Amino acid sequence: KRSAGGRGLLLGGVPGVQPARVVVLGGGVVGTQAARMAAGLGAEVTVIDRSIPRLRELDDLFIGRVRTRFSTIESVEEEVFNADVVIGAVLVPGASAPKLVTRAMLKSMRPGAVLVDVAIDQGGCFETSHSTTHTDPTYEVDGVVHYCVANMPGAVPVTSSQALNNATLPFGLMLAEKGFAAVLENPHLRDGLNVHRGRITNQAVAESLGLEFAPVESGLAA
Known part of the structure; x- marks a missing residue:
């Protein structure tokens, strides 16, 4: 049975226990800050982007603390399928966000994995995303937890x-x-x-x- 209760993992792990795997789709301002937070908590972090110059900047910024990968269908699927948390931070100024994670892909993800769609204000970058609120922030599709709050900064x-x-x-x-x-x-x-x-x-x-x-x-x- 696929559970929507999360994976029960501490992002940073503990001595002798591996940390959670966090994948960030998009290496812009939002993606960089998400990677910084996740890496600061001790998670194993990968950032995927289609800009080689931006990936080079991220390598220099994080000094090897964060992995970077060029965005292809294969690289996105490989990382998403093995992730505990996927953060969608893809932004096309003025346009709808591209759907990088499809409904079909969810069945190959880890049960209880979490999708965080920061691009939800522009339609979301996951096919199964729809806007939620701080009052009722999450829902589950095929055993994968979705967090798609349309006003995330409203929490602070x-x-x-x-x-x-x-x-x-x-x-x-x-x-x-x-x-x-x-x-x-x-x-x-x-x-x-x-x-x-x-x-x-x-x-x-x-x-x-x-x-x-x-x-x-x-x-x-x-």
């Missing part, structure tokens, strides 16, 4: 609010001072513009919704 609201404020306040002040002109002057605000005058100005958003993409310049000309 003070810290997350302060961090978000630090990152966004300069842009808010810029918009308050210059209005829409700030969007045209600042490349970060410009890249973050999704809709202008009823037109979708972000190509990834337009493609994911099957709608027409209109560069911001076309809206200004109109």
Whole structure:
């Protein structure tokens, strides 16, 4: 019988007992921090990414403490099937997250393994993901526990609010001072513009919704 009660493992193990195996899909900001936390707890950590330069940076950052692998169908399956915890941290800016773990793959995973879908805000990177809340955070599919809370930072609201404020306040002040002109002057605000005058100005958003993409310049000309 496949149990959804977890695997009963201490991530870092104890002397004489091997640690849990944690696989992180995606080596960006979220994936790197997830790997840092898991490695800090003593887990055996592998990060999978499709960017060789990024994998090289992670090797230098963790100095061999974290394994890195290039993303292929074979490497993802091999690591996921042997993992105790899989953290989905794949992000395509503005677009839906790719489904890297399918429903069929769950049957080959370890009973009680845990999937944590950090990409759930963009549809999730596991085929069986659906949004959950802090009140009822997990559910089970084929004996695999899914944690797909759509607002994970909400578990630490003070810290997350302060961090978000630090990152966004300069842009808010810029918009308050210059209005829409700030969007045209600042490349970060410009890249973050999704809709202008009823037109979708972000190509990834337009493609994911099957709608027409209109560069911001076309809206200004109109």
